[in-house]
Amino acid sequence: MNHFLSTEDTTREELTELLDDADSFVEVLDRPIPKVPALRGKTVATMFFEPSTRTKLSFEKAAKALSADIMSFSPSTSSLSKGESLKDTVLTVQAMGTDAMVVRHQATGAPWRVAEWVDQPVLNAGDGAHQHPTQALLDALTIRQRFGTLDGLRIGIVGDIRHSRVARSDVFAFNTLGAEVTMVAPKTLLPTQTDGWPAKASEDLDEVLTELDVVYLLRVQAERGGASVFPSLSEYTTRYGMTVQRFSRLKPDTVVLHPGPMNRGVEIAAEVADDDRSLILEQVANGVAVRMAVLFRLLGGEHDE
Amino acid sequence: MGRHGKQLAHLDELWEAGVRMFTDDGDVVADAGLMRQAMDYLATRGGVIAQHAVDPGLAAAGQIHEGAVSSLLGMSAIPAEAEEIIIARDLRLAELTGARYHVQHLSTAGGVEMIAAAKTRGLEVTAEVTPHHLAFDDSMVATTDPAYKVMPPLRSIEHMDALRAGLRDGTIDAVATDHAPHAAHDKDVPFEHAANGITGLEWAAAVVNTVAPLDPVSFYTRMAVAPAAIAGTPEHGRWVAVGNPAHLAVFDPAHEWVPERTVSRSSNTPYLGMALQGRVVATVYRGTITARDGSPAAVALTS
Numbered sequence: 001m002n003h004f005l006s007t008e009d010t011t012r013e014e015l016t017e018l019l020d021d022a023d024s025f026v027e028v029l030d031r032p033i034p035k036v037p038a039l040r041g042k043t044v045a046t047m048f049f050e051p052s053t054r055t056k057l058s059f060e061k062a063a064k065a066l067s068a069d070i071m072s073f074s075p076s077t078s079s080l081s082k083g084e085s086l087k088d089t090v091l092t093v094q095a096m097g098t099d100a101m102v103v104r105h106q107a108t109g110a111p112w113r114v115a116e117w118v119d120q121p122v123l124n125a126g127d128g129a130h131q132h133p134t135q136a137l138l139d140a141l142t143i144r145q146r147f148g149t150l151d152g153l154r155i156g157i158v159g160d161i162r163h164s165r166v167a168r169s170d171v172f173a174f175n176t177l178g179a180e181v182t183m184v185a186p187k188t189l190l191p192t193q194t195d196g197w198p199a200k201a202s203e204d205l206d207e208v209l210t211e212l213d214v215v216y217l218l219r220v221q222a223e224r225g226g227a228s229v230f231p232s233l234s235e236y237t238t239r240y241g242m243t244v245q246r247f248s249r250l251k252p253d254t255v256v257l258h259p260g261p262m263n264r265g266v267e268i269a270a271e272v273a274d275d276d277r278s279l280i281l282e283q284v285a286n287g288v289a290v291r292m293a294v295l296f297r298l299l300g301g302e303h304d305e
Numbered sequence: 306m307g308r309h310g311k312q313l314a315h316l317d318e319l320w321e322a323g324v325r326m327f328t329d330d331g332d333v334v335a336d337a338g339l340m341r342q343a344m345d346y347l348a349t350r351g352g353v354i355a356q357h358a359v360d361p362g363l364a365a366a367g368q369i370h371e372g373a374v375s376s377l378l379g380m381s382a383i384p385a386e387a388e389e390i391i392i393a394r395d396l397r398l399a400e401l402t403g404a405r406y407h408v409q410h411l412s413t414a415g416g417v418e419m420i421a422a423a424k425t426r427g428l429e430v431t432a433e434v435t436p437h438h439l440a441f442d443d444s445m446v447a448t449t450d451p452a453y454k455v456m457p458p459l460r461s462i463e464h465m466d467a468l469r470a471g472l473r474d475g476t477i478d479a480v481a482t483d484h485a486p487h488a489a490h491d492k493d494v495p496f497e498h499a500a501n502g503i504t505g506l507e508w509a510a511a512v513v514n515t516v517a518p519l520d521p522v523s524f525y526t527r528m529a530v531a532p533a534a535i536a537g538t539p540e541h542g543r544w545v546a547v548g549n550p551a552h553l554a555v556f557d558p559a560h561e562w563v564p565e566r567t568v569s570r571s572s573n574t575p576y577l578g579m580a581l582q583g584r585v586v587a588t589v590y591r592g593t594i595t596a597r598d599g600s601p602a603a604v605a606l607t608s
Contacts, residue, residue, distance in 0.1 A: 109449025129379030
């Protein structure tokens with residue numbers, strides 16, 4: 001693995017190895033001193049060209065837990081406002097002496113361009129509505145911790161799949177790890193053509209609800225022109241929201257995931273979000289461990305735990 | 306006027322100045338009423354209205370063809386219907402007004418079908434296709450390489466095949482390059498921020514001969530005779546005959562080669578490194594060689 005850009009082309013072995021590594025980093029993060037010297041002397045640049053709080057913090061925490069140094073970039077304080085191109089920006093940062101680059105960008109494919117320009121590993125931290133592969137890893141880890149495996153699990157991904165890099169990453173990762181994935185959304189929120197996707201599609205949440213082992217709720221992105229893709233937020237909640245009533249119809253072991261940030265009362269009822277079977281905070285915690293696993297693998301850190 | 310699609314250009318003055326082909330290319334004439342006026346105005350004079358056919362509402366901020374590739378990339382996309390709807394509308398207006406109508410850079414199977422039907426009905430309708438829409442489908446876009454970013458977007462293989470068939474059977478009259486040079490810094494960016502356009506004038510004949518080979522007469526007709534006839538430039542696109550102007554391209558259809566450099570000052574082209582069959586060996590303008598073996602000749606052109 002030279003870069004970590006997408007779950008579309010990762011193998012089951014690669015994903016499993018990363019999840020196994022992440023398991024051991026979960027244990028590291030539980031120690032009184034949650035830190036290993038694996039990447040001491042390495043510098044990780046976090047290049048977030050699109051605003052982010054949790055993913056950026058999570059990557060930075062992961063790098064610190066591996067004893068790497070961090071160079072942090074955010075667009076509001078950057079030379080981008082002076083018109084510097086993406087290419088010049090990443091080459092400039094690389095010239096200062098970085099060993100890996102974590103890139104988030106609103107433009108689809110931007111991390112691939114960066115990977116062509118620089119000569120060090122690039123980690124995709126989210127590009128457009130395309131891919132967000134470390135999110136898929138943390139989701140898979142969270143599910144695996146609960147069920148032991150993803151093999152044979154039925155996972156429903158519910159909501160704005162069309163505009164979701166989380167959904168695109170999860171569909172491929174979950175399927176590769178053996179789960180049976182159903183995408184649930186109104187037609188306006190499904191990708192226009194999913195014939196070749198390793199997932200089924202449904203417009204009716206209530207029809208598939210009771211079969212699911214995992215319900216993955218996507219954030220309603222009201223900022224993405226919600227008005228034209230579904231009639232109203234309340235209509236969305238009525239048809240696709242995880243209400244208390246729907247939650248009560250789930251199988252007793254079924255869990256609920258959400259990538260955050262949540263819109264309580266829209267895609268998820270507050271009571272559901274706070275229930276023990278909602279694994280949302282576990283997801284956040286696991287995010288640090290899986291990002292440690294990816295950084296560790298890409299930077300070839302020596303095993304000296 | 307001003308390529309805003311709001312009011313008619315000074316068609317009379319342009320006509321007097323020798324213009325025979327009128328277009329807002331780069332933008333569509335979206336307003337059907339304005340299009341009808343332009344057609345009415347030109348119908349009796351005999352000029353041709355050429356359309357960059359795309360419905361702005363359906364296209365919205367689309368970057369690529371809507372289909373399997375755009376669904377995987379999560380990129381906003383333009384369905385084939387955005388082009389087809391405008392062509393359908395314009396064909397009805399052409400029938401209403403009797404105007405000559407030309408579709409620029411046709412990219413859809415539905416467009417090919419409608420133009421074939423319109424020709425059968427006897428309408429004065431023509432269409433062109435670019436070498437890149439004949440050569441590539443949208444699988445090339447899956448890598449998000451900005452070299453393949455162009456409008457209309459590269460479409461799926463079904464559309465590409467229909468364009469090749471349309472060129473072969475004459476539904477599509479002409480090949481037009483839509484040659485669009487850009488500075489390197491306008492393409493050396495993420496796909497969604499890159500400029501639209503592909504260069505390839507120097508390989509157009511070779512590309513067509515490679516991906517959609519035609520018999521020599523059809524080839525010359527689509528590449529030269531028809532474009533000149535549609536655009537109303539009688540000096541060009543003439544058959545080689547005593548007394549005709551010596552504007553020639555000497556083409557060797559058997560030459561197999563791989564272009565490794567461009568003489569364009571821009572390099573936003575996907576053709577470098579592509580195996581081609583056929584090569585323009587020389588070009589001649591008014592009897593003077595203007596290029597030979599892929600390099601421009603140093604000649605002073607007089608007007």
